[in-house]
Amino acid sequence: MLVCKWGFDGSSGHSQYKQSFADASCTDEFLYLVVLGPLRLQDVETENVMWVNPSPSSTLYCRPIKFIFKKENKELIRDEEKNILEKINNLNPFDIKFDNGQICTVVYTMFTMMDGSIANIVSDTNATSKCIICQATTKHMNLENISRPSQIENYRFGLSTLHCWIRFFECLLHIGYRLPIKSWQVKGAENKEIIENNKKKIQAEFKSRMGLIVDKPKPGYGSSNDGNTARSFFYNQELSSEILGIDKNLIVKFSIILRVLASGRPIKIENFKELLGETKQVYLDLYRWYYMPSSVHKVLEHGCEIIESFSLPIGQLSEDALEARHKEVRKYRLFHTRKCSRISSNTDLLKRLLLTSEPLISTKRKVTTRKSNKLDIDVQKYLICEDIVEIIS
Ligand SMILES: [Zn+2]
Incomplete structure (x- = not known):
């Protein structure tokens, strides 16, 4: 079973180029990004973990699904959620055939990662001041x-x-x-x-x-x-x-x-x-x-x-990767895309997003532990001491 998280979010303040748009309502100032990140690969029967994403909050494994140049609004959020959920429901198991003739079937579990305001809209909770779980005002x-x-x-x-x-x-x-x-x-x-x-x-x-x-x-x-x-x-x-x-x-x-x-x-x-x-x-x-x-x-x-309610630690489902991706998109569009036409700049952006999150390349990278990841005793008290690194080995 491949466990993934997916999510979307809009951002503004992107560089605007002198390129024409087919749809006049679009502008490249606003970008809406849909991404998917693998979290772990696990045997369904034995629950053995075969692979685990060593840095679920970084963009190293954050694959782009889609980007749209449009300002985030309720309609767009609802449409995109419906669209992705439909695709998830239609996912077919994936078969891998090994040299010895053995077949391994991969099924999927998908978790959502999104910030509170988007969850508010998707769950039809009208006001951001309202609790989406108990509707308390x-x-x-x-x-x-x-x-x-x-x-x-x-x-x-x-x-x-x-x-x-x-x-x-x-x-x-x-x-x-x-x-x-x-x-x-x-x-x-x-x-x-x-x-x-x-x-x-x-x-x-x-x-x-x-x-x-x-x-x-x-x-x-x-x-x-x-x-x-x-x-x-x-x-x-x-x-x-x-x-x-x-x-x-x-x-x-x-x-x-x-x-x-x-x-x-x-x-x-x-x-x-x-x-x-x-x-x-x-x-x-x-x-x-x-x-x-x-x-x-x-x-x-x-x-x-x-x-x-989640089978994975909640921190692994954080939306950090998605947020960080927006920053990278700003940088990539500015410095690493051709500006001669809309098609070339979008192609360059997509290629770079795919390349920088390529799982095979990312697994070769050395994962460095940030200073803030070292947990002090106050925090450890509340954690079951299972180290992520231990799972990999
Ligand atoms: Zn509540």
Whole structure:
């Protein structure tokens, strides 16, 4: 059985060239990318793992399925999801014939990787503030017991572990801005000014003391709050707590949760459940006045059920590879494609995307462990100590 993850995402701010489009509504400023990444090859009967993707978050095995020059919108997202699901349903098992006449049949298991906002649209949850699992709205988020029925079919969207870093970071950031007034809603010109000044002060301190550019719009695409900024914030808990005025204990707890999720290793569910419960309590005790964002609620409330619904560690299903691919596409289009015609630049881009994710070439590369992948004792406590490298050998 070949286990894969697939996903799609749009990005903006791509270079625009003087090339004509057949469809006038298209522009090469926006690009929509559909990708597929193999995760492991496993014997169905014995469950022996024959091959495992050594870096599921990198783009080394991230194969392009399709790219479209179109701005992301609800219609496009729904159409593409339908399209890919149809193709997955029509997949035929693949036979490999060996020299000795033996035939090996490969079947497929496909997991989705997408960020929370896309999952929201695909699952027909109308507002991003609503939980896609229990449909809780903003007003329900800070209740001690949110006993609402879970929509189990939406577990398949996973936890979007990369975006978790950013969403958890932004949650604390917004609490930090509002600390002087301790209210979720900012009413009145006077309060707005207090918050605005506090925000500026916090942004300046992040820049001067940690070198982080926080909550600033990036020309062309999104905001400066990316995965790296969020990780720096959670790795420097002491300093972050000092600048933002947020309780250090809560930052530490958030940080452990995020690192456990991102580790890509199997999690001790009972212990982790306890940690999620404790974290929610700490949050409510300290900042009940700020409604928990749906993405934080999803992890704290439904995290364990979602993790248990997957046969693979949740971190391996992260959407990092997809996000990183967008950055590479920007670079490849600019530096490695011919600009003489639309056909040549698209051909060059596709060839490069295929080449840089070619599994055979990628397996020859040496995998280096990043410093952040070395897990400290706080994180290890929540992991079943099965090392990915051990599976390969
Ligand atoms: Zn929920």
